[in-house]
Amino acid sequence: MTIQEAAQRSGLSAHTLRYYERIGLIHSVGRNSSGHRDYAERDLQWLAFLTKLRTTGMPIADMCRYAELSRAGAHTAGERRAMLERHRERVLARIAELSQDLTALDYKIEMYKGVS
Amino acid sequence: MTIQEAAQRSGLSAHTLRYYERIGLIHSVGRNSSGHRDYAERDLQWLAFLTKLRTTGMPIADMCRYAELSRAGAHTAGERRAMLERHRERVLARIAELSQDLTALDYKIEMYKGVS
DNA sequence: ATTTGACCTGGAGTGCACTCCAAGCGGCAG
DNA sequence: CTGCCGCTTGGAGTGCACTCCAGGTCAAAT
Numbered sequence: 001m002t003i004q005e006a007a008q009r010s011g012l013s014a015h016t017l018r019y020y021e022r023i024g025l026i027h028s029v030g031r032n033s034s035g036h037r038d039y040a041e042r043d044l045q046w047l048a049f050l051t052k053l054r055t056t057g058m059p060i061a062d063m064c065r066y067a068e069l070s071r072a073g074a075h076t077a078g079e080r081r082a083m084l085e086r087h088r089e090r091v092l093a094r095i096a097e098l099s100q101d102l103t104a105l106d107y108k109i110e111m112y113k114g115v116s
Numbered sequence: 117m118t119i120q121e122a123a124q125r126s127g128l129s130a131h132t133l134r135y136y137e138r139i140g141l142i143h144s145v146g147r148n149s150s151g152h153r154d155y156a157e158r159d160l161q162w163l164a165f166l167t168k169l170r171t172t173g174m175p176i177a178d179m180c181r182y183a184e185l186s187r188a189g190a191h192t193a194g195e196r197r198a199m200l201e202r203h204r205e206r207v208l209a210r211i212a213e214l215s216q217d218l219t220a221l222d223y224k225i226e227m228y229k230g231v232s
Numbered sequence: 233a234t235t236t237g238a239c240c241t242g243g244a245g246t247g248c249a250c251t252c253c254a255a256g257c258g259g260c261a262g
Numbered sequence: 263c264t265g266c267c268g269c270t271t272g273g274a275g276t277g278c279a280c281t282c283c284a285g286g287t288c289a290a291a292t
């Protein structure tokens with residue numbers, strides 16, 4: 001599939017897809033006879049996973065590290081899992097923080113309701 | 117209180133406090149006889165509120181708008197409340213998104229557990 | 233044959249939110 | 263009186279994650 005289709009389906013821009021490949025986040029996207037990228041279903045799945053890491057706030061540098069480990073083979077599975085578990089804790093903490101701040105926000109909104 | 121004390125107590129850096137004042141997020145911080153900033157308890161409260169808006173992801177530009185409205189007087193209360201309610205929705209949506217992605221992350225971690 | 237349009241590359245530019253720097257001032261310890 | 267420290271200012275620099283540009287290739291349409 002072309003880069004535009006992949007962009008459409010992944011929700012990332014074509015620019016971002018090229019950028020991700022350049023920095024090593026996506027490995028070995030196929031090329032067709034004229035040198036254009038040709039994304040496979042596997043690439044889309046990987047992209048979907050990357051997108052989850054991104055939207056949950058993992059820095060690009062960490063994602064690169066994860067991608068590198070994935071490329072290195074099965075013996076890195078433990079380290080990858082550890083990365084995900086650390087990340088999981090951060091996401092959990094972030095949800096807790098947001099929930100806390102939401103309560104404060106609600107309180108503030110209530111104050112506006114009381115006044116008007 | 118000095119800028120260092122205010123930094124300590126707000127959790128922001130002195131750099132950031134000056135920056136926030138410069139862009140109009142904090143209005144009229146007092147100065148002492150030698151021209152140094154002298155933060156009052158009120159400023160700390162305002163800073164704590166700003167910090168909640170920031171950590172929940174409100175862009176600086178929106179916070180400036182809110183600060184501007186606050187300065188403009190009581191007749192802007194409705195608009196301020198509307199801003200907070202819109203922001204509340206975004207925070208809620210963000211929590212929902214994070215929770216969703218957390219589930220996917222958990223699933224991925226389970227897969228690693230199954231393998232190792 | 234030429235135009236069009238999607239794609240390629242390396243490198244430069246952008247926006248956000250800080251973060252730091254240089255030059256200077258005020259107060260106080262030695 | 264000198265040195266130092268913490269503060270002041272305007273302006274420049276930084277890091278992150280894109281985002282865009284220039285110049286070029288290729289295949290299909292006119």
